Amino acid sequence: MFSNLRRLGTAGLALVGTVYAGSAMAEVKMAFVEALSGGAASAGLLSQKTVQFFVDRINAAGGLNGEKILLSSYDNKTSAQETLIALKKAIDDGNRYVFQGNGSAFAYAILDAVNKNNERNPGKEVVFLNFAAVDPPLTNEKCSFWHFRFDADVDMKMAALTEAVKGDKNVKKIYLLNQDYSFGRSVAAAAEKMLKEKRPDIQIVGNEFVPLQKVQDFSPYVAKIKASGANGVITGNWGNDMLLLIKAGKDAGYNGVWYTYYAGGLGAPPAIGEAGIGKVKQVSEWHKDVTPELDPAIAAFEKRFPGQENEYGYWRIKTMMEMFAEAAKKAKSNDPIKVAGALEGLTMSTALGPVEMRADNHQLLQPLFVSTMSNKVKHPLQGTKIGFITDRKVDAKATAVPTTCKMQRPS
Amino acid sequence: MIEVFVSSLLNGVVYGLLLFMLSSGLTLIFSMMGVLNIAHAGVFMLGAYITYQIGKYAGFWVALMLAPVLCGLIGAAIERYGLRFVPNRKSHVPEILFTFGLLYLIEELVVMIWGRNPIPATVPEALDFPLFTLFGTSYPAYKAFMMAVSIGMFVSLYVALKRTRIGLVIQAALTHPQMVAALGHNVPSVYVLVFALGSALAGLAGAIGGFTWLTAPTLAFTVGPIVFVIVIVGGLGSLAGALIASMLIGILQTFAVVVDYSLRDLFAALGVTVSASSPLYELYSIKVAQTAPVIPYLLLVLMLIVRPRGLLGTRDA
Structure with missing residues (x-):
């Protein structure tokens, strides 16, 4: 029960340890900017541990071109203003690489600040590695040479999800229910467009937006969904909005x-419970039953960070860190411009198939999986008896969607 | 149409009674005793977690009995060893600061013990079945149980406050503490008693509310504001007011969700056309359904402007 307390203490000691151990030699400074306190901290803390784990692995294998990585964390307190303050601090501390993912609003803030910084401070460029912010403009109209996205964006995931809808002939009426901000709007727009193309016979009987994490009782919304006669609901909801809805x-x-999009997220399987079996589908780049045996890296992660709230969830961070190390090796340098150049168009093979960092918009192409909640799984999730089994796999190449990006490269 | 109306009405009543269940403890502490206890939602959250923890070993029904008792003891301790030493009972500022800090402490404590993620939903088997089905929509038994508890709370509080001696003393202690003390009653222990009772009610609400709300460390901050809205809209010092406010908010909010019209549609019906270039176009395009979750707070602001003492209040907020 009090193991969390103890772990907190150990983590603190470990942090002090790395700071002192790292300061002696040349190092690659990387900053992690996420929500590390407050209500949204569970995703921030899990991704922090995941990035730290792979940083330690790279360091144990000799580092990047002989230099060790020093990872520092900055709390963005779930606020765009605080994100900018944290980023400023990170850049002042000498960090040349920034990790962020949870929350597209914060990704926009970072992207904007990084672009400006790089314009004003030639020779001190910063590269932004995004592992979860999936709003499409980040790799379309707002695309930047300094930003790389390792999660499939809303449109790519919707393409995979609507393929699943296309195959399900029983679905005649679809209801769209999303959160009222840029991400939710993107999901609804993508769903409308793609359903029209793939299943023109499907009727979209509702397109609802709910304020972000404000609704406490979803029964009226469900009553509305039922009254509309919908036999399928597409939702990008996450957190409480996802769990309470189901x-x-x-x-x-x-x-x-x-x-x-997020039925497999932290806390979702226990809250959804048996009710979701056979009915809840998700699209993701990975799930725990995607291969019969757990990847050794994931098994090692879960051994190092035990406990339900540390259950592995970010396959894409593994891909990101491995590609990053590969790019540094290829560039024979840890300089952000050179590494970014090497990342463009980089291909790599993973346990789930080949992946490629698109050169035209810096969006990673990786296999996507549509899966269904089931109780016949080998790796049940978060203390429950349920997990996900794969319905269909979409290969990396097939997930690509057209981009409007006009990439400006440094001359 | 009739289907939507009936199911919305039912959902609204269920939600309204749930809101009353949540706010009944605060009605006692804030409305009757005049103590602004921000930490009330924290005690509610503790009730949910304690029920989960005890339920794991002793079963739900034992937990349902024990959680209010434990929360009552916690509440009594908060008053006896905390609030009593907060200076100046006349001003609300010190007690707001004290209980606000306490709320953060409770949240961090919960994070340390139970972690940041929601704990698994635990509707006991005896209550986990659809009670009846109306127009193809089922209503789970636990919601009926919740409604019964909520009504039970109202009735027992009403009787206790209006028909018993102790209720008389409690109400008098708020307005005339010296007089009550002069008559030989121990006013400080009345405060402890009321705090314990209010917290026990919060604990009971937490034990049952865990079914519908998600038991996570954010729970207290999710339900905290709405509880205050109900007490203030209902009116300070009025139990019936709190019940009416809960039902009003529950039903209004539920019906608002169904209304898919916006101001633009109203203009269109009146023959006025607005286009994307009109000023405030974005505002006109917001559907009533989208505003549903904001309705309680809108009601709060309107109430404070038009009638600061609330629906059935006996003193100003």
Whole structure:
């Protein structure tokens, strides 16, 4: 019960340890800017541990071109203003690489600040490695040479999800329910467009937006969904908005299929429970039952960080760190411009298939999986008996969507 | 249409009673005793976690009995060893600061013990079945149980406050503490008693509320504001007011979700056309459904402007 306390203490000691051990030699400074306190901290802390784990692995294998990575964390307190303050501090501390992912709003803030910084401070460029912010403009109209995205964006995931809808002939009416901000709007727009192309016979009977994490009772929304006659719901909801929605659906005896982005997220499987079996689908780059045996790196991660809230969830961070190390090796330098140049168009093979960093918009192409909640899994999630099994795999190449990006490269 | 109306009404009543269940403890502490206890939602959250922890070993029903008792003891301790030493009972500022800090402490404590992620939903088997089905929508038994508890809380509080001696003393202690003390009653221990009772009610609400709300460390901050809205809209010093406010907010919010019209549609009906270039176009395009979660707070602001003492209040907020 109090193991968390103890772990907190050990983590603190470990942090002090790395700071002193690292300061002696040349090092690659990398900053991690995420929510590390407050309500949204669970995703921030898990991704922090994941990045740290792979940094330690790279260091143990000799580092990048002989230099060790020093990872420092900065709390963005779930606020765009605080993100900018944290980023400023990170750059002042000499960090030339920045990691961020959770929250597209914060990614926009970082991208903007990084672009400006690089314009004003030639020779001190910063590269932004994004592992979760999936709003499409980041690799389209707002694309930047300094930004690389390692998660599939909203449109790519929707393309995979609508393929699943296309294959399900029972679905005739679809309801769209999303959170009222840029990401939710992108999900709804992508769903409308792609359903029209792939299944013109499907009727979109509702397109609803709910304020972010404000709704406490989703029963009225479920009543509306039922009244519309929808037999499928597409939702990009995450956090409470995801869990409470499906819970309310279960209570009202809703029988339709949930097509989701984040039903496998932290806390979701325990809250959804048995109600989701066979009905809840998600699209992701990985899930725990994607291969029969757990990847050795993931097994090692879970051994080092035990406990339900540390259950591995970021396959893409593994891909990101391995590609980053590969790019540094290829560039024979740890200079951000050279590494960024080497990352462009870089291909790599992973346990789940080949991946490629698109040169035209810096979006990673990686295999995507549409999976369904099931109780017949080898690796049940977060203390429950349920997990996900793969319905279909979309190969990396096939996930590509057209881009409007006009990449400006440093001369 | 009738289907939507009936199911919305039912959902609204369920939600309204749930809100009352949440706010009943605060009605006692804030409305009757005049103590602004921000940490109330924290005690509610502790109730949910304690029920989960005890339920794991002793079963849900034992936990349902024990959680309010434990929360009552916690509440009594907060008053006896904390609030009593906060200076100046006349001003609310010190007690707001004290209980606000306490809320953060409770949240961090919960994070340390149970972690940041939600704990698994635990509807006991005896209550985990659809009670009845209306127009193809089922209503789970635990919601009926929740409604029964909520009504039970109202009735027992009403009787205790209006029909018993102790209720009389409690109400008098707020306005005339010296007089009550002069009559031989121990006013400080009345405060402890009320705090314990209010916290026990919060604990009971937490034990049951864990079914519908997600038991996570953010729970206290999710439900905290709405509880205050109900007490203030209902009116300070009025139990019936709190019940009416809960039902009003529950039903209004539920019906708002169903209304897919915006101001633009209203203009269109009146023959006025607005286009994307009109000023405030974005505002006109917001559907009523989108504003549903904001309605309680809108009501709060309106109430404070138009009628600061609330629906059935006996003194100004």
